[in-house]
Amino acid sequence: MDKNLPDASATNRKLVVWSLGLLCILQAALNISLRLALYSSDAPDCDAVIRNLTEERDQLKRKLKTFDHYTQEGWVYFRSSFYFISSDTKSWADSRDNCLQKVADLVIINSKEENEFIRQFRRLFWIGLTDKEKEGIWKWVDGTLLSTTSSFWHRGEPNSYFSTDEDCGETKFNEVEDNWNDEKCHWQKFWICEKMEA
Numbered sequence: 011m012d013k014n015l016p017d018a019s020a021t022n023r024k025l026v027v028w029s030l031g032l033l034c035i036l037q038a039a040l041n042i043s044l045r046l047a048l049y050s051s052d053a054p055d056c057d058a059v060i061r062n063l064t065e066e067r068d069q070l071k072r073k074l075k076t077f078d079h080y081t082q083e084g085w086v087y088f089r090s091s092f093y094f095i096s097s098d099t100k101s102w103a104d105s106r107d108n109c110l111q112k113v114a115d116l117v118i119i120n121s122k123e124e125n126e127f128i129r130q131f132r133r134l135f136w137i138g139l140t141d142k143e144k145e146g147i148w149k150w151v152d153g154t155l156l157s158t159t160s161s162f163w164h165r166g167e168p169n170s171y172f173s174t175d176e177d178c179g180e181t182k183f184n185e186v187e188d189n190w191n192d193e194k195c196h197w198q199k200f201w202i203c204e205k206m207e208a
């Protein structure tokens with residue numbers, strides 16, 4: 011063998027050593043970047059995640075407790091509110107008082123779905139709508155004006171029937187979607203209280 015030529019096995023050994031060295035460097039780089047990624051600011055903070063989950067769990071527990079309480083007392087749940095459907099009749103003002111005593115108020119109807127929910131009972135109910143402050147200006151019991159886009163007056167209503175004073179809203183014509191009527195407030199009717207979920 012020519013002594014001036016490098017020994018093949020020595021070359022191979024060098025190659026292996028270099029490759030191992032390179033692998034080590036790659037491994038170290040990978041290690042460092044993984045650690046950086048894991049502890050960088052946008053990685054989730056485990057304590058915060060646990061705190062949030064605990065808060066969510068407690069909130070759900072509270073909701074469930076409220077739900078159990080109201081449903082056991084006979085309230086019906088629909089879309090984030092509890093509804094109390096009366097089984098006796100009172101004037102509009104006495105109905106409202108009864109709701110206030112229950113830390114609720116006469117129902118405020120904000121959508122077609124809510125009106126349909128109430129219409130399904132097919133009853134004449136007082137609702138939280140009145141124009142007793144100013145004739146023709148219909149307001150909900152929370153002081154908000156009745157919106158023209160979400161009102162369900164029956165055809166020809168409100169009419170203050172033959173100029174008799176009809177200042178209180180009721181559900182009456184339940185065979186159709188537009189079922190509201192203005193009625194004399196002293197009449198005794200069933201009523202619905204609404205309590206919004208906290």
Ligand code: MAN
Binds near residue numbers: 176192193194
């Ligand atoms: C009754 C009352 C009125 C209503 C008319 C409709 O007289 O309920 O409020 O407008 O019926 O015919």
Ligand code: CA
Binds near residue numbers: 171191193
């Ligand atoms: Ca009327």
